[in-house]
Amino acid sequence: MFLSIASSMQGYVASVHVAHYITVRVVGSMLTSLFLSLLCGNAFIEFSKKMFTAQVRAFTPESHKKKDNIPSMGGLFILLIVILTMILWSDWTKSDVWLFLLTLLGFGGIGCADDVYKMLKQGGLRAKTKFRLQIFVGFIVACAMIWLQKPSTELWFPFFKHLHFDLGLFFIPWVIFLLVGTSNAVNLTDGLDGLAIGALMTNFSVFSIIAYVAGHFTFAHYLQIPFAASSEVAVLGAILVGASLGFLWFNAHPAQVFMGDVGSLSLGAVLALMALLTKQELLLSISGGLFVFETLSVIFQMMSWKLYKKKLFKMAPIHHHFELLGWNEAKITVRFNIISFVLCLLALITLKIR
Numbered sequence: 001m002f003l004s005i006a007s008s009m010q011g012y013v014a015s016v017h018v019a020h021y022i023t024v025r026v027v028g029s030m031l032t033s034l035f036l037s038l039l040c041g042n043a044f045i046e047f048s049k050k051m052f053t054a055q056v057r058a059f060t061p062e063s064h065k066k067k068d069n070i071p072s073m074g075g076l077f078i079l080l081i082v083i084l085t086m087i088l089w090s091d092w093t094k095s096d097v098w099l100f101l102l103t104l105l106g107f108g109g110i111g112c113a114d115d116v117y118k119m120l121k122q123g124g125l126r127a128k129t130k131f132r133l134q135i136f137v138g139f140i141v142a143c144a145m146i147w148l149q150k151p152s153t154e155l156w157f158p159f160f161k162h163l164h165f166d167l168g169l170f171f172i173p174w175v176i177f178l179l180v181g182t183s184n185a186v187n188l189t190d191g192l193d194g195l196a197i198g199a200l201m202t203n204f205s206v207f208s209i210i211a212y213v214a215g216h217f218t219f220a221h222y223l224q225i226p227f228a229a230s231s232e233v234a235v236l237g238a239i240l241v242g243a244s245l246g247f248l249w250f251n252a253h254p255a256q257v258f259m260g261d262v263g264s265l266s267l268g269a270v271l272a273l274m275a276l277l278t279k280q281e282l283l284l285s286i287s288g289g290l291f292v293f294e295t296l297s298v299i300f301q302m303m304s305w306k307l308y309k310k311k312l313f314k315m316a317p318i319h320h321h322f323e324l325l326g327w328n329e330a331k332i333t334v335r336f337n338i339i340s341f342v343l344c345l346l347a348l349i350t351l352k353i354r
Contacts, residue, residue: 233278
């Protein structure tokens with residue numbers, strides 16, 4: 001919208017041409033989503049108290065029972081803010097924008113159905129049903145990428161300038177794996193006030209920077225990274241950073257609202273999409289190391305129990321293990337987010353170490 005207004009006014013007000021610069025739109029979109037979140041957050045929470053409350057997840061520490069009946073679909077608020085800001089600041093002639101919208105709505109729809117079902121019947125959607133729906137939406141997104149962009153199917157490795165190979169026909173399964181895996185990893189991490197959204201915020205920041213650099217031919221050539229023709233992903237990432245900051249205002253301990261599956265699944269999926277569009281998928285395993293760690297803790301816990309009937313941790317995901325060790329919830333969140341921040345810095349450093 002702002003781009004259209006700026007274009008129509010350019011003949012009358014010369015200074016409005018700055019609205020076309022990526023840097024201006026990155027800052028403007030981030031501040032817009034942040035201020036909209038802060039402005040509308042309390043109203044959404046009051047509305048949610050009447051509509052979107054649910055019981056806390058099963059298999060959580062006893063201390064979490066006090067969180068019953070706190071609004072649980074804050075992710076819906078995040079999506080509304082993100083989409084509204086996209087309408088204002090995004091260049092809708094770019095296919096990246098439509099892919100973002102498709103991913104947000106697709107995975108957000110699955111999460112929304114799961115959250116609503118939890119309110120109607122404890123337990124939510126069946127795990128198999130949820131997983132199949134994620135695979136289906138991931139397949140649709142992969143096909144849309146190929147149809148809209150005809151993307152490179154090469155997989156690039158961190159630390160090495162010339163190490164990459166063509167995935168060929170395995171590109172679609174690779175896209176599905178990243179989208180489904182990352183969305184579920186974020187969902188598992190979303191168990192403490194401010195934990196998942198804090199780690200998402202730093203990851204969105206990293207891939208926004210990478211998108212800006214990859215969209216600038218000189219910078220991309222200097223760093224020996226794939227040149228992405230559109231740096232619109234930087235604007236979309238900035239919108240997500242602003243919305244995440246705004247949501248964290250209300251989700252910080254003690255939380256006034258929870259993200260729910262509608263938020264964790266959709267935001268995890270668009271993080272994976274950012275990695276795919278910038279051709280830095282493997283960097284996500286570094287910057288998103290916290291999500292990987294949380295997921296592995298669940299996998300190892302299940303394997304240990306099935307094979308040896310013993311638990312590796314007091315409770316999985318791993319953040320609950322530290323809770324049962326006596327750590328304060330806020331301390332776990334801050335320390336885990338510090339780890340996530342350091343991992344994100346390490347991911348950025350790899351752009352130069354090649």
